[in-house]
Amino acid sequence: MFFISLAFLFWYQCELPPKLYDKKWIYSYEENIKDCEVYRTADYNFPISRGRNAFLLSADGTFFYFDSGMTDKGRKSVGTWELVERDCSIRATIENSNTIFHFAVVGINNSKLVVKRQR
Numbered sequence: 001m002f003f004i005s006l007a008f009l010f011w012y013q014c015e016l017p018p019k020l021y022d023k024k025w026i027y028s029y030e031e032n033i034k035d036c037e038v039y040r041t042a043d044y045n046f047p048i049s050r051g052r053n054a055f056l057l058s059a060d061g062t063f064f065y066f067d068s069g070m071t072d073k074g075r076k077s078v079g080t081w082e083l084v085e086r087d088c089s090i091r092a093t094i095e096n097s098n099t100i101f102h103f104a105v106v107g108i109n110n111s112k113l114v115v116k117r118q119r
Contacts, residue, residue: 014083014085016090016105017105018059019108019109019110020057020105020108020113021058021059022056022058022059023041023056024055024056024064024066025039025040025054025056025113026039026040026041026042026044026046026052026053027039027052027053027054028040028044029052030047033114035116035117036106036114036115036116037114037116037117038112038114039055039112039113039115040112040113041110041112044111051067051068051074053065053066053067054066054067055092055101057081057090057092061080061081062079062080062081063078063079063092063093063094063101064076064077064078064079065077065078065079065099065101077094077095077099078094079092079093079094079095079097079099080092080095081101084102087104087118088104089102089103089104090103090104090105091118102117102118102119103115103116103118104116
């Protein structure tokens with residue numbers, strides 16, 4: 001499967017690939033590589049897990065965050081996201097919360113997303 005490395009693309013111009021939008025990206029923590037996190041689409045055959053966090057970016061700037069919550073009952077939070085031009089990263093915040101997600105896309109294909117958390 002073709003996997004786009006975005007380092008050169010981001011150096012050249014700061015644009016996000018369209019395949020990033022409107023997909024629910026589910027955390028596949030078993031596949032993490034060093035300081036990068038791996039996310040998969042829902043059709044991936046995940047190992048059994050107690051709960052998995054996920055997110056979805058809409059092209060209109062809406063951010064959805066899904067987590068299992070304290071009772072393992074799924075919950076969805078809504079917020080916004082923006083592209084940070086200086087380092088081509090994504091910064092997302094959840095409404096009425098101090099929670100911030102800040103990450104750079106390292107690579108993506110139709111079913112796998114690799115990100116690096118920004119500090």
